Every structure is written in structure tokens, then in C-alpha cells.
Amino acid sequence: xxxxxxxxxxxxxxxxxxxxxxxxxxxxxxxxxxxxxxxxxxxxxxxxxxxxxxxxxxxxxxxxxxxxxxxxxxxxxxxxxxxxxxxxxxxxxxxxxxxxxxxxxxxxxxxxxxxxxxxxxxxxxxxxxxxxxxxxxxxxxxxxxxxxxxxxxxxxxxxxxxxxxxxxxxxxxxxxxxxxxxxxxxxxxxxxxxxxxxxxxxxxxxxxxxxxxxxxxxxxxxxxxxxxxxxxxxxxxxxxxxxxxxxxxxxxxxxxxxxxxxxxxxxxxxxxxxxxxxxxxxxxxxxxxxxxxxxxx
Amino acid sequence: xxxxxxxxxxxxxxxxxxxxxxxxxxxxxxxxxxxxxxxxxxxxxxxxxxxxxxxxxxxxxxxxxxxxxxxxxxxxxxxxxxxxxxxxxxxxxxxxxxxxxxxxxxxxxxxxxxxxxxxxxxxxxxxxxxxxxxxxxxxxxxxxxxxxxxxxxxxxxxxxxxxxxxxxxxxxxxxxxxxxxxxxxxxxxxxxxxxxxxxxxxxxxxxxxxxxxxxxxxxxxxxxxxxxxxxxxxxxxxxxxxxxxxxxxxxxxxxxxxxxxxxxxxxxxxxxxxxxxxxxxxxxxxxxxxxxxxxxxxxxxxxxxxxxxxxxxxxxxx
Numbered sequence: 090x091x092x093x094x095x096x097x098x099x100x101x102x103x104x105x106x107x108x109x110x111x112x113x114x115x116x117x118x119x120x121x122x123x124x125x126x127x128x129x130x131x132x133x134x135x136x137x138x139x140x141x142x143x144x145x146x147x148x149x150x151x152x153x154x155x156x157x158x159x160x161x162x163x164x165x166x167x168x169x170x171x172x173x174x175x176x177x178x179x180x181x182x183x184x185x186x187x188x189x190x191x192x193x194x195x196x197x198x199x200x201x202x203x204x205x206x207x208x209x210x211x212x213x214x215x216x217x218x219x220x221x222x223x224x225x226x227x228x229x230x231x232x233x234x235x236x237x238x239x240x241x242x243x244x245x246x247x248x249x250x251x252x253x254x255x256x257x258x259x260x261x262x263x264x265x266x267x268x269x270x271x272x273x274x275x276x277x278x279x280x281x282x283x284x285x286x287x288x289x290x291x292x293x294x295x296x297x298x299x300x301x302x303x304x305x306x307x308x309x310x311x312x313x314x315x316x317x318x319x320x321x322x323x324x325x326x327x328x329x330x331x332x333x334x335x336x337x338x339x340x341x342x343x344x345x346x347x348x349x350x351x352x353x354x355x356x357x358x359x360x361x362x363x364x365x366x367x368x369x370x371x372x373x374x375x376x377x378x379x380x381x382x383x384x385x386x
Numbered sequence: 387x388x389x390x391x392x393x394x395x396x397x398x399x400x401x402x403x404x405x406x407x408x409x410x411x412x413x414x415x416x417x418x419x420x421x422x423x424x425x426x427x428x429x430x431x432x433x434x435x436x437x438x439x440x441x442x443x444x445x446x447x448x449x450x451x452x453x454x455x456x457x458x459x460x461x462x463x464x465x466x467x468x469x470x471x472x473x474x475x476x477x478x479x480x481x482x483x484x485x486x487x488x489x490x491x492x493x494x495x496x497x498x499x500x501x502x503x504x505x506x507x508x509x510x511x512x513x514x515x516x517x518x519x520x521x522x523x524x525x526x527x528x529x530x531x532x533x534x535x536x537x538x539x540x541x542x543x544x545x546x547x548x549x550x551x552x553x554x555x556x557x558x559x560x561x562x563x564x565x566x567x568x569x570x571x572x573x574x575x576x577x578x579x580x581x582x583x584x585x586x587x588x589x590x591x592x593x594x595x596x597x598x599x600x601x602x603x604x605x606x607x608x609x610x611x612x613x614x615x616x617x618x619x620x621x622x623x624x625x626x627x628x629x630x631x632x633x634x635x636x637x638x639x640x641x642x643x644x645x646x647x648x649x650x651x652x653x654x655x656x657x658x659x660x661x662x663x664x665x666x667x668x669x670x671x672x673x674x675x676x677x678x679x680x681x682x683x684x685x686x687x688x689x690x691x692x693x694x695x696x697x698x699x700x701x702x703x704x
Binding site for chain 2 (some may be wrong): 114115117119120122123126127130131133134145150151152155196199200202205206207210211212218222227228229231232233234235236237238239240255256257258259260261264288289290293300314317318320321325329336339340342343348350351353354356357360361364365368372375376379380
């Protein structure tokens with residue numbers, strides 16, 4: 090840092106100006122260095138997934154060839170993207186997408202309904218339920234899964250899609266986020282609809298829900314990422330390929346003596362693509378969702 | 387958003403009497419609807435959160451096996467806890483997550499804070515970089531493990547090459563995941579890389595929450611850049627700091643995926659973590675009672691940290 094500043098000493102005024110200039114330079118340089126550290130591993134992954142030879146991938150890793158494919162091929166994707174068989178990553182991807190859609194879809198309905206009643210209902214125990222929901226937020230998933238495994242295996246739910254969806258539909262955080270959003274909408278909305286004779290469900294369905302796009306987006310994104318990245322729970326409750334999510338399938342590459350990096354890379358890219366596409370389309374929403382979860386949660 | 391709230395409650399108070407009129411059947415119908423709308427969430431939370439949570443305390447005091455056996459499950463009191471506290475490996479796992487926390491706090495939170503400060507200036511392409519730095523945060527940990535699994539290759543992996551190049555060959559290649567002295571630090575590196583973008587945007591939001599008037603006032607009072615940072619920025623970010631530190635510590639205690647995939651707790655138990663210890667007790671040793679006892683301990687640790695957070699926030703008066 091100081092090297093740059095010392096090199097421009099002469100007069101008082103120019104010194105100040107060039108100090109600001111060199112500060113800018115340092116700032117820009119640091120940003121670029123960080124960008125390099127953040128992006129190059131991701132770039133390396135994508136480039137490597139287009140290389141056919143798994144030994145070449147590792148050999149290339151140490152040099153700039155890691156960022157270059159002389160003859161890109163989709164062979165790895167063709168190899169792992171099957172719908173059945175040993176490398177059925179196409180199936181695992183579809184499994185994950187199904188689990189994602191079902192969990193988020195049901196989660197939006199269940200949590201928003203609960204949040205709405207907690208915000209606008211006339212039930213007597215509302216305040217109590219709300220504080221209970223907030224208290225439940227402290228319990229980490231990791232500390233309930235052991236008894237939960239016994240429960241679901243007694244219920245014969247192991248190795249199903251349901252076992253990966255149903256337990257995670259209702260969530261204290263998302264009920265609270267919906268509650269908070271609905272509570273901020275003006276009372277007049279509710280009053281006017283009620284005067285017109287609309288039922289509570291009708292008010293929720295036809296007036297409040299259409300207005301809650303920001304909350305729906307936030308919960309979809311947070312819940313989607315959470316569901317997509319589930320790892321501990323599915324490895325405990327899935328055994329066969331039937332309902333295996335892609336995260337669990339990718340992890341199995343590490344159990345082998347010699348890791349097929351080409352296949353692992355292609356499968357990883359497959360897993361990244363859906364989220365990446367959504368992120369590029371809704372970047373602003375992603376960022377604000379995570380900020381929202383942090384400030385409110 | 388928050389500014390609107392007082393106004394809302396005022397109108398709410400005004401509008402209240404009008405609603406009292408239509409009592410009787412309509413009110414009862416309304417009540418049923420409300421119960422119906424709340425029921426799915428309450429039922430699911432009860433079955434999949436409250437019951438297993440309460441069960442974990444009970445199971446922790448039994449010799450519950452993973453696979454049902456003909457002999458009935460016995461109540462054994464606190465024996466599971468005693469067994470855990472006598473197990474060196476449990477203390478090693480606690481020590482390891484503490485080491486993890488010790489490293490991840492400066493590496494990840496410090497860098498996130500520094501980047502947020504950088505990006506908070508009016509730099510060109512600011513939003514582009516913000517979006518870019520957030521990319522790893524949306525990348526699944528399993529994928530992160532695939533990426534870093536190759537970066538960590540010994541002895542000729544990219545990381546070793548870069549370090550060798552930067553040090554002019556002075557630093558010998560490091561066996562990142564295979565050397566007990568380095569394994570946990572390697573886990574720290576990839577974890578920080580993954581979660582850093584999230585904390586950066588949390589810090590950015592915190593910085594944007596500090597009113598410009600405070601900086602202007604400080605400038606008028608003759609405060610220099612460092613004084614403004616120390617007396618305006620830092621106090622304004624206290625809740626953010628508390629949040630980031632607490633969430634990072636809690637996450638550290640829940641550390642599992644990257645360790646399970648890359649090191650399985652090794653080498654020489656140097657990356658054994660509390661959750662990994664729990665899963666092993668439950669699934670390799672098939673002692674769910676023992677594993678539940680670990681999960682109770684984990685819950686208590688997280689609870690203490692969360693309560694500490696509340697105390698800290700209250701002390702800072704936010």
C-alpha cells in the first residue's frame with residue numbers, strides 16, 4: 090500500500106490528489122483480486138466439465154490450461170446425464186427439481202396462510218402461537234433429525250419423495266417472514282374487503298396474496314436454495330436411486346478410490362445450472378432475499 | 387417499511403369498533419376458516435419439529451438402537467451423556483469446531499467486511515461485482531467440495547502451484563486435506579469462499595443503513611476519514627457485527643457437509659465435528675440414543691449462543 094503513496098510525494102496539493110488516485114487504484118486492484126479468487130474456481134469447473142480426459146483435467150489444473158478447452162465436448166454430460174443406470178444424473182436432477190418444486194410450492198401456501206392468520210386473524214391464541222413460532226426458530230435441523238429418522242422409518246417413509254418434502258414444508262422462519270410482510274399492509278385493505286362480505290380466506294387469496302410478490306419471491310428463493318442444498322437429511326433417508334437427489338449422488342464420487350473428476354465436474358455443472366439460471370434472471374431478488382433473512386431472522 | 391407502522395396502528399385503532407357489529411354465525415365461520423388456514427402449518431410443525439425435538443430429550447436417555455431389536459428399549463438416564471463426556475473424540479470435535487470458528491471469523495467475516503467497505507464506495511461496476519461475489523453463496527456445498535477437491539490436489543494441484551509460483555518455489559507443496567495440521571484450515575478456506583458473499587451483502591446492507599447525515603455531521607466537526615470510520619461506521623454496524631459473528635459461530639457448530647464429503651473427520655480426527663460425531667454415533671455405531679444425546683448438547687450450545695446474541699443486542703440498545 091505505502092509503496093504507491095510514497096512514489097508520488099512532490100507538492101502538497103498534487104500529493105493529496107495523487108493519494109486519492111492511488112487509493113482508487115488500490116481499491117480497484119483489490120476488487121479485481123477478489124473477483125479472480127471468487128470466479129476462477131467456478132470458471133475452472135465449467136471449463137473442466139467440457140474436457141473429456143479425466144487425467145488431462147488434473148494435469149491442466151496447475152496451469153492456465155485450466156481455463157482453456159482446445160476442443161470442448163459435451164461427452165461428460167452425455168455420459169452422466171442418463172435417466173437410468175449407474176450414472177443417472179439426469180434422473181437425480183429431475184428428482185431434485187421435483188423435490189424443490191413440491192417443497193417450495195407447498196411451503197408458499199402453508200406458510201403464507203399461517204402468516205396471514207397470525208397477522209390479521211381474530212383467533213385468541215395468535216400472540217402465543219407467534220411467539221412459539223419465533224422460539225422454534227432456534228432449533229437447528231441437525232438436532233431433531235435423529236428422532237425424526239426413527240419416526241419416518243417407523244412410518245415406512247424411508248426412501249420416498251415424501252420424506253424429503255413433507256417435513257420441511259412448514260418452517261418458523263418463513264411463517265415469520267410472511268407474518269411480517271402481511272402485518273405491514275394497510276388495515277383498510279382488510280376492512281374494506283370484510284365490509285363487502287368477503288371471508289377471511291377470500292381476503293387472503295384475492296387481496297393479500299396478489300400483493301405479496303416480494304414476500305413470495307423472498308421465501309421461494311430462500312426455501313429453494315435451502316431445499317436444493319439439503320445433504321444431511323437425504324443421505325440419512327434415501328438408499329436407492331429412486332428418490333436420490335443430485336447432491337447425494339455427486340457426493341458418491343468421493344467414495345471411490347480414484348475420483349472421476351470429469352464426471353463429477355459435469356454432474357456439478359448440471360446441479361449448478363438451474364440455480365445459476367434463476368440467479369442471473371432474478372439477481373436483485375436473490376440479494377435482497379438474503380439480506381431480508383439476515384436482518385429479520 | 388418500518389416508518390409506516392405507527393400510522394397503521396393508529397388507523398387500526400380507529401377502525402376497530404366498526405368490526406364489532408356482525409357477531410354470531412359469521413364470526414364462528416370466520417374462526418373456523420382461520421383455524422383451517424393455520425392448521426396445516428401447526429400440524430406440520432408439531433409432527434416434524436416439536437415432537438422430534440421433545441423426543442430427542444427422551445431418546446437421549448434410552449439405549450434406542452437404529453434398527454429395532456427384539457429386546458425392549460431401556461431408560462438409562464444420563465448414561466449416554468456420561469459416555470459422551472468421557473469420550474475424547476467428542477472433546478476433540480468440540481475443540482475442532484472451536485478452531486474452525488477461530489479461523490473462519492477473521493478470514494470470512496473480515497474479508498466480507500473489507501469487501502463491503504470497498505464496494506460501498508462509488509466504484510464503477512459496483513453492482514456487477516456484488517452479483518459476482520455472491521455467486522459462491524448460491525453454489526451448493528457439494529459442488530463447492532468438487533471444485534475445492536481439485537484445487538487442494540497434492541502435490542501439483544492449482545493451489546499448490548499458485549503458492550509455489552508466488553513464493554518463488556520457497557513454500558513446499560501442502561497436503562491440504564491429508565495433513566492433520568492443515569486439514570481444518572483447508573475446510574475453513576473453502577467454507578469461507580462459499581459463505582463470504584452472503585456476509586458481504588449483509589454488511590453492505592448494514593452500511594447502507596447508516597444515514598448520510600451522520601457522516602456529513604462528522605465531516606463538519608472536522609473528523610478525518612479514520613475517525614469517521616471508527617465513530618460513525620463501526621457503531622452503526624454493531625447489530626450487523628453481532629448478527630454476522632453469531633450466525634457464523636452457530637454455523638461452525640453445525641459444520642458437517644464439507645467435512646463428511648472431503649475428509650470424513652480425518653486425518654487423525656483433525657476435522658471431526660460435533661454433527662459428524664453425532665451422525666457416526668447414530669449410523670455407524672447404530673446408537674440412536676447416544677446420537678440423540680449429542681443432538682441435545684448441540685441444541686443447548688446453539689441456544690446459549692442465540693441467547694448471548696439477544697443479550698448483546700440489548701446491551702447495544704438496538
